[in-house]
Amino acid sequence: MTVMEQRGAYRPTPPPAWQPRTDPAPLLPDAEPYRVLGTEAAAQADPELLRRLYAQLVRGRRYNVQATALTKQGRLAVYPSSTGQEACEVAAALVLQERDWLFPSYRDTLAVVARGVDPVEALTLLRGDWHTGYDPHEHRVAPLCTPLATQLPHAVGLAHAARLKGDDVVALALVGDGGTSEGDFHEALNFAAVWQAPVVFLVQNNGFAISVPLAKQTAAPSLAHKAVGYGMPGRLVDGNDAAAVHEVLADAVRRAREGGGPTLVEAVTYRIDAHTNADDATRYRADAEVETWREHDPIELLEREMNARGLLDEDTRRTVREAAEEMAADLRARMNQDAVLDPMDLFSHVYAEPTPQLREQQALLRAELEAEQEGAH
Template identity: 60%
Template sequence: MNQLSTPALTQEQMLPSQQPVRLIDESGTAAVGRTYKENYPLPAEQTLLRGYAQLVTGRRINDQASALVRQGRMAVYPSSHGQEACQVAAAMCLADGDWLFPTYRDTVAVMARGVDPVQVMELLRGSWHSGYDPYEHNVATQSTPLATQLLHAVGVAHAAKLKGQDTVVVALCGDGASSEGDFHEALNFAAVFHVPVVFFVQNNEYAISVPLSQQSVAPSLAHKAIGYGMPGERVDGNDLAALLAVLGNAVQRARSGGGPSLVEAHTYRMQSHTNADDASRYRTADEVSAWEPRDPLLRLRTYLLGANLLTEADEGRIAAEAESVAKVLRDGLNADVSVDPQDLFRFVYSEPTPQLLEQAQLLGEELSREGATS
């Protein structure tokens, strides 16, 4: 990590672009004639092709998980249908040694970092643990409370800076999280201590049922960055190319000692908040249908086909790879879990307290009596 001091940013440098950065428009063609505060080049062709494969897999994950909920194999699932580009980009912009701090909706991002699909779903399945080892792939456990993971992300970034490590942290959250006190504390600490973290807000227009207009009257959520002394940027959250460029720029800035930044992706949650939610109670069908042409998967596919970068063989291979992930999810979540009640006590403290030992003994005796009478 470059620990040299960097020049202070001007107000103009901290303010986001007037319009969200877009490199591929809704028709699937390269966007031209737009001016942004930075020069964002179109990512390399192979990077876009690899990202498209991740998008296809992400969409298949969402569809399969929703089906598993209906079959009773998962307790709940917060779909990211329509937001897959944000999650794929968040994973792709990181190096192996970097850290990702996801929310409960970011299963696609977690899997894109290499975490086992079945382990990712353990939390949403209703298991007692979060399913995977955070240190194996440098992915924190998925956070259900809003914005709490942002503070954890800042802590890891601060520790990395103190140790002189070449580590960047990307912390994901939604627009609803920006209304939480933890959001303010995380951004303020990160800016004051100049730590290598990128705050990535997926603005999908709603905090469950509360629209953004009732959460904030700021010009954009990215404009909040200047209040903390860090740069903010806006990006089309359904344009994978723009996401890779903007997030990649923010990650590189953090890695070179430039400190934290805030990126706001403008996207949309196409499905309900979770399977337990009825989105029709707070938004109209016309509003949802207006976002259908902006689908990130179809947009990038159109671009790749137009540029002769995607062949029929490629599509077949990509679809087969996505289906293999869906099969892993089906097989893993259709298998019954062997439950040991004593696990309630084994993993609370590394050295169990006397009270826990007493409770574990009482439970063991009760289970023994039940086993003797059955």
């Protein structure tokens, strides 16, 4: 299939510029974030899915707490906690099939772990250790992306290439509200819509791009409304409602897989912890604001619903918490071991075929290391 043969591809005779290409009405998001928990729709939620979401939420909360503690112990250089945003992260991981791809940002370690990556490997980049820390192709998880929004065009490119090859693959790309102010965000959405690429964009709107509130980034009614300008549907969802986020993402992934093109989902949530361990959040937000959002905690919301339906007894709660503690203990023990570093790894995976300059530098370093070792003896 060529680019010109694709649905939605550019044609030599487009409609006049004044004439809309797409009816905007079906693309507009709802006025209020979509919710499931605490509504009549909750009765239709799959009990097994709720149990899976709950187990991953509790595990994720414990993971965030343990990783934050590791920064204070000097075992991590930095950690961007996703406490308060666990519902977005877990739903993003669970909604994908094994052949699909996840494109995370630097705050999405929890989604990476929920996708099946080893908890220690997910922290390797933040530890300042070897490369990504995990094999992206093995797990179908792109490297944790520190530059803002640069993972989004990559997700579009992979999804578009998969479609050209006839592969049944959907890419799900995560980004924060701050990332929507980057050019890569707009370029990715535009290309995705023009190419009708099977990609889903999940914006975790946690209120702040470090210290800059959303109101200083955009005057749009919502970030989901931005989808209309590119010709794709926008969905607005309560980002602390795990069941709602999973449902909305599942619909978007299904639509993409069936050839319906991309969707922009805005999940309204809140970053309870500071931006990272190097940030002082008290300088730009009040404690009362944080406490208000604590009352909308994603774990408590799900617990309340499961208790009401008789899906969560004390044995189940204890089993889930014990499993989370075991994960944290294993993470703590392995992170407290000093990494075994090989300086020659500097030259690994730079090029598929090393350049003459790289070979020369490699030989020089090897000679220096050997001379140093001989001198020690």
